[in-house]
Amino acid sequence: MLNDFKDVINKVKGKDPKKIVVVKAEDKEIFKAALEAKSEGLADFILVGDEEKIKAIAKSNDFDLSCLTVINQKDEKKALLESLILIRSDQAHILMKGKISTGTLLKGILDKETGLRGNRILSHCLVGKISNYDRFIFVTDGGMNLNPDLKMKVDILNNAIELANKFDIEKPNVAVLSAVETINFDLPETIDAATLSKMAQRGQIKDCILDGPVAIDLALSSESAEIKGVNTPIAGKTDIFLVPNITVGNVLGKSLLYIAQGQAGGIILGARAPVVMLSRSDNASVRLNSIALGVMMCM
Amino acid sequence: MLNDFKDVINKVKGKDPKKIVVVKAEDKEIFKAALEAKSEGLADFILVGDEEKIKAIAKSNDFDLSCLTVINQKDEKKALLESLILIRSDQAHILMKGKISTGTLLKGILDKETGLRGNRILSHCLVGKISNYDRFIFVTDGGMNLNPDLKMKVDILNNAIELANKFDIEKPNVAVLSAVETINFDLPETIDAATLSKMAQRGQIKDCILDGPVAIDLALSSESAEIKGVNTPIAGKTDIFLVPNITVGNVLGKSLLYIAQGQAGGIILGARAPVVMLSRSDNASVRLNSIALGVMMCM
Numbered sequence: 001m002l003n004d005f006k007d008v009i010n011k012v013k014g015k016d017p018k019k020i021v022v023v024k025a026e027d028k029e030i031f032k033a034a035l036e037a038k039s040e041g042l043a044d045f046i047l048v049g050d051e052e053k054i055k056a057i058a059k060s061n062d063f064d065l066s067c068l069t070v071i072n073q074k075d076e077k078k079a080l081l082e083s084l085i086l087i088r089s090d091q092a093h094i095l096m097k098g099k100i101s102t103g104t105l106l107k108g109i110l111d112k113e114t115g116l117r118g119n120r121i122l123s124h125c126l127v128g129k130i131s132n133y134d135r136f137i138f139v140t141d142g143g144m145n146l147n148p149d150l151k152m153k154v155d156i157l158n159n160a161i162e163l164a165n166k167f168d169i170e171k172p173n174v175a176v177l178s179a180v181e182t183i184n185f186d187l188p189e190t191i192d193a194a195t196l197s198k199m200a201q202r203g204q205i206k207d208c209i210l211d212g213p214v215a216i217d218l219a220l221s222s223e224s225a226e227i228k229g230v231n232t233p234i235a236g237k238t239d240i241f242l243v244p245n246i247t248v249g250n251v252l253g254k255s256l257l258y259i260a261q262g263q264a265g266g267i268i269l270g271a272r273a274p275v276v277m278l279s280r281s282d283n284a285s286v287r288l289n290s291i292a293l294g295v296m297m298c299m
Numbered sequence: 300m301l302n303d304f305k306d307v308i309n310k311v312k313g314k315d316p317k318k319i320v321v322v323k324a325e326d327k328e329i330f331k332a333a334l335e336a337k338s339e340g341l342a343d344f345i346l347v348g349d350e351e352k353i354k355a356i357a358k359s360n361d362f363d364l365s366c367l368t369v370i371n372q373k374d375e376k377k378a379l380l381e382s383l384i385l386i387r388s389d390q391a392h393i394l395m396k397g398k399i400s401t402g403t404l405l406k407g408i409l410d411k412e413t414g415l416r417g418n419r420i421l422s423h424c425l426v427g428k429i430s431n432y433d434r435f436i437f438v439t440d441g442g443m444n445l446n447p448d449l450k451m452k453v454d455i456l457n458n459a460i461e462l463a464n465k466f467d468i469e470k471p472n473v474a475v476l477s478a479v480e481t482i483n484f485d486l487p488e489t490i491d492a493a494t495l496s497k498m499a500q501r502g503q504i505k506d507c508i509l510d511g512p513v514a515i516d517l518a519l520s521s522e523s524a525e526i527k528g529v530n531t532p533i534a535g536k537t538d539i540f541l542v543p544n545i546t547v548g549n550v551l552g553k554s555l556l557y558i559a560q561g562q563a564g565g566i567i568l569g570a571r572a573p574v575v576m577l578s579r580s581d582n583a584s585v586r587l588n589s590i591a592l593g594v595m596m597c598m
Contacts, residue, residue, distance in 0.1 A: 130558060132558075132560060133558070142478065143478075146478075146483070146485050146486055147485075177546070177550065178546055178549075179441065179442075179445075179545040179546045179548075179549035179550075184445070186445050186446075187445055187545070187546075189546065215549055215553065216549065216550050216553045216554070216557065217553045217556070217557050217580055220553075220557045220558070221557060224557075224580045227579050227580045228579060228580055229579075243546075243550075244546055245546075246478045246486070247476070247477055247478045247486075247488065247542075247543055247544075247547050248546050248547050248550050249478075250477075250478035250514055250515065251476065251478075251515050251542075251547050251550055251551050251554075252550050252554065254514065254515045254516045254519075255515070255550075255551065255554035255558055255559075256558065257516070258515065258516050258519045258520060258523075259429060259431075259432070259519070259554055259555065259558060259559045260554075260558045260559045261431060280526050280527060280528075281516055281523045281526045281527055
């Protein structure tokens with residue numbers, strides 16, 4: 001059983017490490033993350049970008065990149081295309097964002113001819129672990145889709161279920177979050193939650209135990225559910241927290257880190273390969289955990 | 300300086316305690332909260348409701364209500380009206396919800412003739428304190444207004460500023476929360492945040508230092524602001540967290556309690572008297588803290 005990110009990292013580091021291709025890798029922070037992940041045995045790296053710049057940045061920061069592969073490609077579009085080809089031809093397994101705008105990267109991923117489009121939309125899932133809750137907390141989507149509609153929520157959820165499965169959680173408990181447990185016609189998210197509940201009951205959403213709308217106290221605490229008189233199988237043992245919009249997900253995900261000082265990592269799901277997008281405000285541990293999540297999705 | 304709710308309670312308990320009138324008080328949990336607040340010296344209580352029922356419930360639960368005033372009134376509407384008269388005539392100072400529906404209570408408060416309508420809308424403010432943040436966290440509105448518009452947000456904010464002032468925070472730092480720091484036309488909350496920022500700059504919102512849109516990591520951590528390159532005076536020292544909708548506020552407020560295991564209390568502001576509405580899922584400490592917030596607003 002996986003109890004924290006140390007277990008995750010131990011699980012995914014192997015003798016035949018997966019290959020991560022970084023699009024436009026000329027960035028000090030990317031080097032740091034890649035070197036640490038490499039030294040932990042998490043993954044091998046292919047840095048696609050301006051080799052001259054890469055070498056210059058490495059030199060001026062005293063980084064030894066000799067253990068990483070560098071492919072020289074100055075042009076952004078070509079670097080992206082070459083990276084996608086490496087994934088499509090199975091020479092690399094995880095895509096990682098370097099010094100390229102999110103919009104350009106996503107456009108490349110979603111290109112019907114040359115991209116990595118899967119059957120579902122792309123979505124972000126944050127995985128957190130705090131000391132006073134005995135399971136991993138999967139928050140989705142607090143990083144990519146602003147105000148998803150019902151169909152998008154189903155995709156977002158299925159993406160997260162696949163990730164939870166990799167954590168050996170066979171049928172994750174899913175809370176469709178709102179501020180209340182009753183349907184409120186002025187809160188459309190509660191209507192979506194009701195529909196998702198019925199879809200789960202009818203087998204249109206599979207491989208999870210889902211209930212909603214629920215407020216987060218009930219999702220986290222069976223005592224709260226008892227006091228409120230809400231009978232739900234997920235109370236106090238929710239794995240996946242499906243949020244109504246990006247701001248709820250952002251606040252919840254960051255609360256795990258900044259309010260509860262827990263561990264976390266994030267990953268973009270739904271493409272034919274996992275996509276790692278590190279943020280400037282991610283600390284070293286979040287970066288490593290995020291890379292580990294990417295590797296885990298390939299197992 | 301107030302460091303936690305113990306300090307708050309010490310500050311508000313006095314020799315001339317304020318009077319709290321409870322509408323339809325026939326409820327065991329209400330008795331518990333009132334007796335504890337009374338014994339702490341926080342407030343005196345006037346229980347308006349069915350005296351027979353009140354006595355029966357007290358007897359069967361071994362509560363001694365002799366230290367509380369009971370006014371016999373079986374009829375819900377009359378009980379509400381009598382409670383409002385007590386407040387309007389200054390015989391009581393804080394309204395507290397008993398066994399009466401929220402809708403009925405609010406309708407009574409908002410009645411133009413007999414109610415307690417002030418110049419602003421009613422709004423909920425949660426006050427939390429966690430161990431790893433050195434100030435109180437005011438979250439508003441995570442309990443009452445579902446999707447406030449810009450004008451409502453100004454009222455909600457002014458209500459919270461008044462409460463923060465009672466905590467001796469003269470010019471509270473306000474973060475207008477979103478998931479991002481840049482204006483995104485597909486996230487209307489960021490446009491509201493921009494407008495609120497300009498209003499504060501032009502002196503249309505007073506007595507605070509306001510910035511937004513900001514994500515919560517930046518509001519809580521000056522380090523995060525530095526890494527993100529966002530220059531804002533509130534980073535890492537935000538007092539008031541103004542949220543775009545009830546679900547964000549609900550998740551943030553409950554995160555303080557259920558994820559960070561902090562202290563919290565809540566209060567309804569904006570009427571001519573503070574309104575205490577305890578929730579079934581509030582534990583004893585939240586109940587006491589909420590009553591203390593009501594008393595504080597009267598000081």
